[in-house]
Amino acid sequence: NLSEKLQEVFKQLKGKGRLTEADVKAAMREVKIALLEADVNFKIVKSFIKTVTERAIGTEVLEGLNPGQQVIKIVNEELIALMGTTQSRLTFANRPPTVYMMVGLQGAGKTTSSGKLAGQLRKQGRNPLLVACDVYRPAAIKQLQVVGKNYNIPVFEMGDQLSPVEISKKALEYAAENRNDVILIDTAGRLHINEELMQELQDIKAAVKPQEILLVVDAMTGQDAVTVAESFDSQLGVDGIILTKLDGDARGGAALSVRSVTNKPIKYIGMGEKMEDLEPFYPDRMASRILGMGDVLSLIDKVQQNIDEKEALEMQKKMVSNEFTLEDFLSQMQQIKKMGPLKDLMGMLPGMGKFNLDEALKGVDPAKEMARTEAIIQSMTKEERRNPSILNGPRKKRIANGSGRSIAEVNRLLKQFEEMKKMMKQMNNMQKGKKGKLPFF
Ligand code: GDP
Ligand code: MG
Numbered sequence: 001n002l003s004e005k006l007q008e009v010f011k012q013l014k015g016k017g018r019l020t021e022a023d024v025k026a027a028m029r030e031v032k033i034a035l036l037e038a039d040v041n042f043k044i045v046k047s048f049i050k051t052v053t054e055r056a057i058g059t060e061v062l063e064g065l066n067p068g069q070q071v072i073k074i075v076n077e078e079l080i081a082l083m084g085t086t087q088s089r090l091t092f093a094n095r096p097p098t099v100y101m102m103v104g105l106q107g108a109g110k111t112t113s114s115g116k117l118a119g120q121l122r123k124q125g126r127n128p129l130l131v132a133c134d135v136y137r138p139a140a141i142k143q144l145q146v147v148g149k150n151y152n153i154p155v156f157e158m159g160d161q162l163s164p165v166e167i168s169k170k171a172l173e174y175a176a177e178n179r180n181d182v183i184l185i186d187t188a189g190r191l192h193i194n195e196e197l198m199q200e201l202q203d204i205k206a207a208v209k210p211q212e213i214l215l216v217v218d219a220m221t222g223q224d225a226v227t228v229a230e231s232f233d234s235q236l237g238v239d240g241i242i243l244t245k246l247d248g249d250a251r252g253g254a255a256l257s258v259r260s261v262t263n264k265p266i267k268y269i270g271m272g273e274k275m276e277d278l279e280p281f282y283p284d285r286m287a288s289r290i291l292g293m294g295d296v297l298s299l300i301d302k303v304q305q306n307i308d309e310k311e312a313l314e315m316q317k318k319m320v321s322n323e324f325t326l327e328d329f330l331s332q333m334q335q336i337k338k339m340g341p342l343k344d345l346m347g348m349l350p351g352m353g354k355f356n357l358d359e360a361l362k363g364v365d366p367a368k369e370m371a372r373t374e375a376i377i378q379s380m381t382k383e384e385r386r387n388p389s390i391l392n393g394p395r396k397k398r399i400a401n402g403s404g405r406s407i408a409e410v411n412r413l414l415k416q417f418e419e420m421k422k423m424m425k426q427m428n429n430m431q432k433g434k435k436g437k438l439p440f441f
Contacts, residue, residue: 009068017060019067024056027071038290039222039253044082044260052078076287082256083283088240088265093211096181097129097172101208103201103236104216105228106189109244109270111140113216114186115147116278117268121182122153124379125402129180131171132157133164133204134188144186151275154178164188165203172208185210193228198235205236212239214267217258219249226257233262243281244270255286324421327385330377333370375403376413388414 009027028049035045052074061070092098100117102110111134118128130148132155134140141157148155156171168185175183187204190197205213215238217225225243232238241262243255246269259266266281318324377385379402384391391399391414400407 019056019059019061019070021057023067024053024071027056027068028053031075035253035256038256041223041226041253041257041261044257048078048082072291076291079256079287079290080283083259083281083286084265085283087280087282088267089280090240090267091211092182097175097183098181099172099183099185099208099210101185101187101201101204101210101213102216102242103187103213103232103238104189105193105218106191108189108216108218109242110189110216111143111147111186112273113242113244113268113270113278114144114184115151115153116270116275118148118153118182118184119151119275120278122151123402123404125398126182127180128153128182128184129171129175129178130155131168131183131185133167133185135160135162135164135167136188140186140188154180164200165207168204168208183208193231193235201236213237214240214242215264216242216244217254219243219246219254219269222249222254223257225254226261229258229262229264233264238262238264240265240267242266242268242270242278247271247277253290255281256290324424325386326377326380326388326417327382329417329420330374330385333374372403372405372409373413376400376405376410379403388417 009030031052032045032049035048036042040048052071055078056071056074059070059074061067062073065073090100102114104110114130118130121128130144130153132141132144134144138160141159145155145157147153156167156174158167158170162170164187171183171185174180185204185208187201188197213236215229215232217228219225221228229238229241241258241264243258243266246255255266255269268278269281269286271277271279318328376399379399380391384395384399391410396407396410400410403410
């Protein structure tokens with residue numbers, strides 16, 4: 001993979017203080033080949049190489065890194081920048097219902113993604129409605145009904161007698177009567193972009209005023225995905241992209257190209273057939289995937305990058321002053337997660353070899369545990385996170401439903417959190433008692 005190739009190029013250069021122009025140029029040749037092999041758009045590769053080269057030449061090689069690793073660091077950061085830096089979430093209408101229009105070519109994954117998304121929104125406590133607007137293929141409505149049945153989501157359909165515009169208008173009325181707060185309109189695709197398709201989508205857009213138009217594109221179509229995204233965006237306007245079938249595309253080039261050509265965020269990626277396989281898109285994870293990183297270097301690097309010292313200090317102050325809330329707890333966990341696989345991190349602690357670690361964990365997967373805790377906190381409102389004492393039975397039940405965990409697990413988390421706070425307080429008191437000295441000295 002790319003990371004290994006770069007290491008190879010720089011093997012002989014160990015110990016040099018700065019990246020020279022010759023070093024960088026040699027490395028960039030490899031980067032260029034690797035990106036083109038990954039089916040990244042040629043224009044993007046060119047401008048990417050230029051950016052990285054400009055940044056890299058003359059850069060001081062960080063202590064503890066060799067020149068190859070230093071270049072990898074820069075390439076990684078620029079890849080992340082190219083894909084949008086941060087995760088982009090779906091937005092919701094200020095006043096319900098929130099309408100999402102799913103658009104894209106035939107076979108891109110609109111219908112299945114609509115279902116998965118509706119299923120996930122349901123889990124978050126919303127009440128979604130699927131709307132069948134693909135009236136051209138007899139099987140299309142049936143397919144959406146099957147999807148809806150699988151996830152237990154209502155499907156609004158009127159056969160193929162009315163136009164998609166009429167159907168979507170009626171769907172809004174239906175949603176109002178049935179208190180559906182999210183409406184996902186599954187539109188028809190075509191094999192290729194044409195006038196008729198765009199006109200129809202524009203008409204639906206005008207009729208329903210969607211909160212977001214989500215363009216579904218098939219990652220396996222590589223370069224074509226870019227052309228498709230460009231046309232939809234210029235003719236219809238696109239708010240976010242869902243990139244499907246990434247499980248079948250090891251190269252990942254489409255993700256890079258689509259984002260940087262349209263400048264529209266990728267909001268979800270499709271990694272398979274199950275509901276959870278529609279995942280939020282994280283630029284840093286995709287960059288690692290393209291680079292093929294995952295070794296100790298990236299781990300150390302991320303440790304350096306992500307522990308924002310200021311934030312850590314602030315957190316420490318909060319802990320000591322007893323103002324530590326569930327919200328702080330959540331952001332702390334997210335910090336830790338950014339550093340990489342938890343098991344790897346723990347393995348780096350002194351005395352924690354892989355063998356000892358497996359022994360100590362006894363089959364518990366710390367990443368999974370953390371993801372559960374995170375899901376529970378994320379299902380709480382801001383107020384609940386700050387003041388967990390307001391959590392009564394119905395609230396706990398809502399949180400349990402929203403996070404897919406049991407009420408017992410919610411209770412356990414709250415108890416653990418209280419114990420943690422108590423411990424912090426005790427430590428704080430002990431410190432005060434010793435006139436500012438830590439108890440260990
Ligand atoms: P539509 O024509 O845009 O509505 O596309 P469909 O939703 O009917 O999907 C077309 C095919 O792609 C179906 O067989 C889906 O199961 C499949 N599909 C959709 N998303 C993914 C994905 O993320 N991974 C894989 N492997 N298959 C997918
Ligand atoms: Mg469909």
